[in-house]
Amino acid sequence: MQVELVSPEAVLFSGECSQVVTRTVDGDIAFLDHHASFIGALDIGQTQLWASDGIVTLALNRGFVEVSNNVVTILSDAAYAADEIDVAAAQADLEAAQAAVAADDDDDDAKAALAWAQTRIAVAGAS
Amino acid sequence: MASGQERILRRRIRSIDATKKITRAMELIAASRIVRAQARVRAARPYSDKVTAVIANLASAGGEADHPLLREPAEVTKVAYVAIAADRGLCGGYNNNVLRATERAIAADAAEGRDYELVLSGRKALGYFRFRGYRIAAGFEGFSDQPSYADAQQVAAAATELFENGCQRVMLAYTQFHSMGNQSVAIVPFMPLDSGEFDDDDAEGSAGGPEGGYEFEPEPAVILERLLPRYAEARLYSALLESSASEHAARQRAMKAATDNAEELKTNLTRIMNRARQDAITTEIMEIVGGAEALSQTAGGEVDLLSDTIEARTADLFRARE
Numbered sequence: 001m002q003v004e005l006v007s008p009e010a011v012l013f014s015g016e017c018s019q020v021v022t023r024t025v026d027g028d029i030a031f032l033d034h035h036a037s038f039i040g041a042l043d044i045g046q047t048q049l050w051a052s053d054g055i056v057t058l059a060l061n062r063g064f065v066e067v068s069n070n071v072v073t074i075l076s077d078a079a080y081a082a083d084e085i086d087v088a089a090a091q092a093d094l095e096a097a098q099a100a101v102a103a104d105d106d107d108d109d110a111k112a113a114l115a116w117a118q119t120r121i122a123v124a125g126a127s
Numbered sequence: 128m129a130s131g132q133e134r135i136l137r138r139r140i141r142s143i144d145a146t147k148k149i150t151r152a153m154e155l156i157a158a159s160r161i162v163r164a165q166a167r168v169r170a171a172r173p174y175s176d177k178v179t180a181v182i183a184n185l186a187s188a189g190g191e192a193d194h195p196l197l198r199e200p201a202e203v204t205k206v207a208y209v210a211i212a213a214d215r216g217l218c219g220g221y222n223n224n225v226l227r228a229t230e231r232a233i234a235a236d237a238a239e240g241r242d243y244e245l246v247l248s249g250r251k252a253l254g255y256f257r258f259r260g261y262r263i264a265a266g267f268e269g270f271s272d273q274p275s276y277a278d279a280q281q282v283a284a285a286a287t288e289l290f291e292n293g294c295q296r297v298m299l300a301y302t303q304f305h306s307m308g309n310q311s312v313a314i315v316p317f318m319p320l321d322s323g324e325f326d327d328d329d330a331e332g333s334a335g336g337p338e339g340g341y342e343f344e345p346e347p348a349v350i351l352e353r354l355l356p357r358y359a360e361a362r363l364y365s366a367l368l369e370s371s372a373s374e375h376a377a378r379q380r381a382m383k384a385a386t387d388n389a390e391e392l393k394t395n396l397t398r399i400m401n402r403a404r405q406d407a408i409t410t411e412i413m414e415i416v417g418g419a420e421a422l423s424q425t426a427g428g429e430v431d432l433l434s435d436t437i438e439a440r441t442a443d444l445f446r447a448r449e
Contacts, residue, residue: 010170029344041350075178
């Protein structure tokens with residue numbers, strides 16, 4: 001199936017993939033060829049694309065996925081591959097977010113920042 | 128001696144030449160930036176097309192849209208304007224065109240009893256409205272050359288806040304980029320979003336439409352809730368990018384005109400300078416000839432010697448001029 005990963009500033013990935021795994025706000029979901037038409041909102045998390053030249057793992061900061069006619073379109077404000085992640089910056093964000101969550105348990109922004117930092121570190125470490 | 132005038136002219140020509148070099152450099156820089164800005168406009172299109180397509184699919188799949196961003200207001204008492212101009216000048220009428228149009232629209236609203244709010248992008252926009260004593264709700268600067276999506280998010284957030292707090296309508300004033308030689312100021316409705324745009328069944332992105340009903344995760348309404356702000360941001364982003372491309376095009380044109388003018392001025396001044404020099408030489412020769420004439424009348428006879436002296440002095444004079 002055809003997969004397109006689109007950010008507001010550019011098309012980040014466009015090509016054939018055998019499988020796509022991503023995370024919607026309700027949980028992980030995998031798409032294989034000829035998946036039924038689907039629209040979902042993505043949570044902060046990892047997305048994996050089984051491209052012809054290997055598995056591409058990306059950190060996604062929310063977004064949307066649309067599947068129709070064997071085309072998977074992923075829209076995301078921020079999507080980074082492992083080699084594009086600044087681990088030091090992510091680590092700093094992680095510590096700041098941990099402190100913010102510790103200070104205020106109900107701070108959703110801080111929790112999102114924490115999840116985003118953790119995702120980036122996990123993706124960078126996985127490669 | 129007229130050489131004083133000649134020196135002044137020479138100095139002016141040199142200064143014009145220096146200015147011409149600067150305007151020429153700015154022209155070339157702007158020209159190269161238009162190309163890059165156009166590429167960015169193109170690169171941003173897939174995202175906004177696809178967001179539009181997804182919203183259209185959501186709407187047609189029964190996600191009956193009752194979102195504040197889609198609700199037409201019953202009565203408009205306050206309009207927010209998002210005006211996009213440049214950080215720098217030297218770009219002809221670019222800034223003034225869009226800012227005047229905004230000011231006129233505000234005046235037209237005022238005539239109908241509507242209040243205004245202003246969200247400004249670009250240092251020149253801030254200066255313009257601050258000088259005229261307008262109330263500015265939010266101002267952004269520093270990115271008109273090369274706006275990023277994060278910049279668009281900031282501006283969109285400011286506009287959304289106004290929309291949620293008292294403004295029933297948000298208008299977007301910017302410069303549309305049609306082509307290299309054609310840009311125009313446009314004031315378009317920004318919020319509420321035009322739900323007509325999503326009704327189109329042949330929306331791009333999903334060729335042929337879905338072959339069945341969509342599955343949603345989570346509920347369509349929840350997805351729409353998240354997607355509409357993205358759509359607003361994407362629209363604002365493309366307006367920022369088009370404005371930036373227009374700014375560079377306007378600057379390129381303005382600087383080309385300035386360079387041409389400098390060239391013309393230089394030609395004219397050089398001509399005047401040469402004439403002044405010629406006049407000075409002629410005057411000096413006349414003085415010498417007149418003097419010699421007077422001498423020959425008093426002394427008499429030694430005409431040969433005198434004409435030799437005149438020739439020698441005239442030759443000296445020309446050598447000194449070279």
